[in-house]
Amino acid sequence: MDIRKLHDIAARIRLAVFDVDGVFTSGHLYYTADGESMKVFHVRDGYGIKALMAAGVKVGIITGRNSPIVNTRMEELGIRHIIRNREDKGSALQELLDELGIPASETAYMGDDLPDISALEMVALPATVRNADQAVIRKCVWRSGKDGGDGAVREFTDLLLAARLDSA
Numbered sequence: 001m002d003i004r005k006l007h008d009i010a011a012r013i014r015l016a017v018f019d020v021d022g023v024f025t026s027g028h029l030y031y032t033a034d035g036e037s038m039k040v041f042h043v044r045d046g047y048g049i050k051a052l053m054a055a056g057v058k059v060g061i062i063t064g065r066n067s068p069i070v071n072t073r074m075e076e077l078g079i080r081h082i083i084r085n086r087e088d089k090g091s092a093l094q095e096l097l098d099e100l101g102i103p104a105s106e107t108a109y110m111g112d113d114l115p116d117i118s119a120l121e122m123v124a125l126p127a128t129v130r131n132a133d134q135a136v137i138r139k140c141v142w143r144s145g146k147d148g149g150d151g152a153v154r155e156f157t158d159l160l161l162a163a164r165l166d167s168a
Helices: 003-011 045-056 068-077 089-100 114-120 132-141 153-165
Strands: 015-018 056-061 080-085 107-109 123-127
Touching: 003 123, 003 153, 015 089, 045 068, 045 080, 056 068, 056 089, 080 089, 089 107, 089 114, 089 153, 107 114, 107 153, 114 123, 114 132, 123 132, 132 153
Parallel strands: 015 056, 015 107, 056 080, 107 123
Antiparallel strands: none
16 A cells, blocks of 8 residues: 555544454463463553554454453553454454444554454554464555564554644
């Protein structure tokens, strides 16, 4: 996609929705000997999310799991729109759009794997991480130069924020 057209679309985004595993995290699952799971989040991604919300963009999370670790991190970031335990990301996204009254034409979604495709196909700005599944990459108009969990979310939030500034 032409960079000017990408920036025009990005400037109109009012809602940015993200998958968690493979986007905010590397997608690796770590377990302690006691069976507790651990996840690693990149601090710069968090700053990007906070900056996006401060600019007036609503942020949502749709995840296929229900993890106390994810709940804690999203709470720290101030994200209020979280849908858990949903493999059908498209229907979950539609519920969020209906709840917020924001059209898909003003929405971005960032995912990395096959369950994300239905949501990616709905939005104006489908985005992914460098190490996403090839089927996901083919559905997206923007792809981070970074892997999930390594600052890809921040790179995407920076794009959205820069587009808003350029259009102001």
